[in-house]
Ligand code: SF4
């Protein structure tokens with residue numbers, strides 16, 4: 001079942017009362033066979049296997065699910081979705097967990113969420129990634145005066161190897177903006 005379809009199945013009120021409701025609906029038919037765990041190329045780096053995660057989802061164990069970093073390590077390869085004997089879509093369920101974290105239900109993912117948002121905003125505004133302005137925006141949002149110091153030596157190394165681009169003209173921005181708008185329309189339609 002597609003993410004879009006499951007989104008329709010869960011009302012806004014249900015989501016507010018239970019942020020996990022969409023993922024629970026997606027993974028309701030999981031039989032705990034473990035095929036997804038055995039197929040996952042990133043499983044060795046995960047603190048919980050995908051199979052274990054789906055059991056916690058079924059049980060509504062919000063705290064345990066978001067204490068784990070398993071869903072953040074999913075690279076959306078869709079191998080588990082191809083192999084699931086129940087025809088489920090664990091890959092989209094992982095993406096939905098990322099969305100729940102991003103919607104602000106989960107405070108400990110704040111750093112990652114700011115970085116992702118600033119990254120996408122930067123690409124959208126400039127037509128390509130501009131590392132310097134990305135990091136400036138990220139540091140500003142994080143409001144931690146000592147944070148830039150942690151990245152100083154890495155920044156210097158990258159700069160000395162010409163890996164960090166200086167701000168350039170926004171040549172690709174109009175074309176990319178059209179793509180961003182189209183995706184926003186599709187998300188609005190639930191297509
Ligand atoms: S492969 Fe499918 S049925 Fe098996 S544990 Fe994973 S999600 Fe559940």
Ligand code: SF4
Pocket residue numbers: 036039040041042043050073074075076077078079080081090091094
């Ligand atoms: S989509 Fe994610 S959970 Fe599934 S096999 Fe790939 S990395 Fe693992």
